Amino acid sequence: xxxxxxxxxxxxxxxxxxxxxxxxxxxxxxxxxxxxxxxxxxxxxxxxxxxxxxxxxxxxxxxxxxxxxxxxxxxxxxxxxxxxxxxxxxxxxxxxxxxxxxxxxxxxxxxxxxxxxxxxxxxxxxxxxxxxxxxxxxxxxxxxxxxxxxxxxxxxxxxxxxx
Ligand SMILES: NC(=O)c1ccc[n+]([C@@H]2O[C@H](COP(=O)([O-])OP(=O)(O)OC[C@H]3O[C@@H](n4cnc5c(N)ncnc54)[C@H](O)[C@@H]3O)[C@@H](O)[C@H]2O)c1
Numbered sequence: 049x050x051x052x053x054x055x056x057x058x059x060x061x062x063x064x065x066x067x068x069x070x071x072x073x074x075x076x077x078x079x080x081x082x083x084x085x086x087x088x089x090x091x092x093x094x095x096x097x098x099x100x101x102x103x104x105x106x107x108x109x110x111x112x113x114x115x116x117x118x119x120x121x122x123x124x125x126x127x128x129x130x131x132x133x134x135x136x137x138x139x140x141x142x143x144x145x146x147x148x149x150x151x152x153x154x155x156x157x158x159x160x161x162x163x164x165x166x167x168x169x170x171x172x173x174x175x176x177x178x179x180x181x182x183x184x185x186x187x188x189x190x191x192x193x194x195x196x197x198x199x200x201x202x203x204x205x206x207x208x209x210x211x
Pocket of ligand 1: 051055056057058059064069078079080081084122131132134135150151168169170171198199200202
């Protein structure tokens with residue numbers, strides 16, 4: 049069992065968090081969208097994906113899956129932090145890294161012990177180094193950054209996760 053935080057509870061973050069809970073881990077999903085977090089806390093799933101609703105409900109009931117808008121609270125006990133933040137294409141088509149680097153900067157200020165930070169968003173090669181530098185700017189503790197790009201297909205996300 050690992051303690052996992054997922055930052056960004058959209059399509060990728062919610063599938064990742066829910067499926068990691070289903071495999072026995074303790075998962076907290078963080079999002080800045082207060083309305084979305086309140087709905088999920090009330091047991092309402094914000095997206096449709098085959099099989100996800102059943103797993104979502106089961107793991108909330110088992111206290112393995114919870115939600116917060118508070119980044120500090122979300123990562124406090126986590127050993128592994130997944131970043132599932134948006135990377136919309138900018139005007140020149142390149143991925144906009146502002147959400148990821150913004151959260152990386154915030155993480156640097158609040159890390160209190162060793163964490164593994166995993167980038168699951170779609171980003172160009174070299175982003176892990178940028179994330180590492182952004183965290184290191186403020187961090188007093190040791191950490192590692194890992195790339196684990198997401199390749200799930202909408203409509204098959206749960207199957208893809210488990211297989
Ligand atoms: N959706 C897909 O099928 C898919 C497949 C493969 C890869 N990806 C990639 O995965 C990444 C995430 O995509 P998605 O579809 O899940 O995006 P999404 O827009 O569905 O979800 C992103 C979530 O992040 C939240 N967020 C934004 N800023 C935040 C912050 N500072 N702190 C906490 N939460 C914050 C938003 O409120 C939203 O809920 C992107 O890089 C995308 O390209 C998506």
